[in-house]
Amino acid sequence: MAAEPIRVVVTGAAGQIAYSLLYMVAKGDVFGPNQPLILHLLDIPPMMGVLEGVVMELDDCALPLLVRVVPTADPAVAFKDVDAAFLVGAMPRKQGMERKDLLSANVKIFKVQGEALDKYAKKDVKVLVVGNPANTNALVCSHYAPSIPKANFTAMTRLDQNRAQAQIAGRLGVGITKVKNVIIWGNHSATQVPDARNASVEVDGATKTVPEAVADDEFLKQQFLETVQKRGAAVIAARKMSSAMSAAKAASDHMRDWFAGTRDGEYVSMGVISDGSYGAPKDIVFSFPVQIQNRQWKIVQGLSVDEFTRSKLDVTAKELLEEKEEAMAVCAAD
Numbered sequence: 001m002a003a004e005p006i007r008v009v010v011t012g013a014a015g016q017i018a019y020s021l022l023y024m025v026a027k028g029d030v031f032g033p034n035q036p037l038i039l040h041l042l043d044i045p046p047m048m049g050v051l052e053g054v055v056m057e058l059d060d061c062a063l064p065l066l067v068r069v070v071p072t073a074d075p076a077v078a079f080k081d082v083d084a085a086f087l088v089g090a091m092p093r094k095q096g097m098e099r100k101d102l103l104s105a106n107v108k109i110f111k112v113q114g115e116a117l118d119k120y121a122k123k124d125v126k127v128l129v130v131g132n133p134a135n136t137n138a139l140v141c142s143h144y145a146p147s148i149p150k151a152n153f154t155a156m157t158r159l160d161q162n163r164a165q166a167q168i169a170g171r172l173g174v175g176i177t178k179v180k181n182v183i184i185w186g187n188h189s190a191t192q193v194p195d196a197r198n199a200s201v202e203v204d205g206a207t208k209t210v211p212e213a214v215a216d217d218e219f220l221k222q223q224f225l226e227t228v229q230k231r232g233a234a235v236i237a238a239r240k241m242s243s244a245m246s247a248a249k250a251a252s253d254h255m256r257d258w259f260a261g262t263r264d265g266e267y268v269s270m271g272v273i274s275d276g277s278y279g280a281p282k283d284i285v286f287s288f289p290v291q292i293q294n295r296q297w298k299i300v301q302g303l304s305v306d307e308f309t310r311s312k313l314d315v316t317a318k319e320l321l322e323e324k325e326e327a328m329a330v331c332a333a334d
């Protein structure tokens with residue numbers, strides 16, 4: 001018997017990330033090849049014409065899993081009974097713009113969407129925030145959706161993880177699947193902490209730690225870290241637009257792992273509500289290594305954090321505390 005369709009909302013559905021993401025979701029990359037879907041597409045009223053074109057293209061893709069598409073500018077319709085939410089819609093960062101400039105405009109969007117999720121979505125909805133500042137937007141969204149567990153709100157650092165894995169694979173000349181357990185700690189911003197110290201890699205059939213295989217501590221502390229931290233800005237400088245295809249792929253990876261679980265012995269990075277693990281402040285959305293089973297994530301415990309990484313964790317935590325304070329002030333004044 002065919003499975004019942006699940007309802008999945010994508011916000012910012014007329015935007016560039018959604019243009020790649022919708023195809024990945026609708027063809028089964030995220031919820032599996034046997035899971036039919038009803039796609040809810042939310043954007044703002046001026047974008048309804050563009051959204052109509054996206055709906056036409058989804059129809060024209062002739063995708064067997066796609067039962068129905070619901071385009072709308074009304075959050076009450078968009079969030080009704082949804083099982084999964086990709087919150088992509090926000091103002092993107094333009095060249096030369098700092099993420100902080102975006103904060104006040106964007107957190108208000110996530111307040112409204114938190115309230116709508118609280119009112120209309122299923123109580124076990126899984127929410128992935130992509131729109132920046134993603135960690136703080138996820139925190140705001142959860143704050144305004146008190147009837148939904150805090151664990152159900154996550155922020156995307158998977159693009160940073162994928163970038164970090166690609167850098168290590170490129171450096172060692174191995175395929176991307178040979179590199180495992182690279183961690184992104186903290187904020188999805190330039191203060192994020194890409195950490196390959198606990199990662200492993202298979203080279204010529206033998207598994208080694210990444211520090212052993214790379215055998216260049218300076219590379220891991222400097223070039224690797226900075227390349228990953230600044231990759232988003234490098235893509236903007238080259239493309240004059242922010243990362244879209246790779247962001248959509250990362251959003252798919254994040255939600256797929258949340259629904260299907262992580263593989264034995266492997267972990268992935270997600271921005272989740274902090275319980276104080278690894279000395280991070282509680283009650284901010286902080287990126288940690290997590291393992292997932294039965295759609296529940298758990299922060300991986302007992303990993304080694306050296307002094308170098310520790311000092312960087314404190315910087316990214318401080319930034320998140322500042323963002324939280326600023327965001328809550330903006331929302332309270334709204």
Ligand SMILES: NC(=O)c1ccc[n+]([C@@H]2O[C@H](COP(=O)([O-])OP(=O)(O)OC[C@H]3O[C@@H](n4cnc5c(N)ncnc54)[C@H](O)[C@@H]3O)[C@@H](O)[C@H]2O)c1
Nearest residue numbers: 012014015016017043089090092093130131132156159247
């Ligand atoms: N977390 C990450 O790793 C990551 C990576 C890349 C981009 N991003 C962020 O993702 C967001 C989207 O990027 P994009 O390139 O698709 O931008 P885009 O400008 O192409 O699309 C954004 C869309 O969101 C819509 N939108 C704006 N306000 C909305 C609202 N209140 N409700 C619904 N839709 C709304 C816009 O109309 C637009 O269609 C940006 O904030 C960007 O900075 C995050």
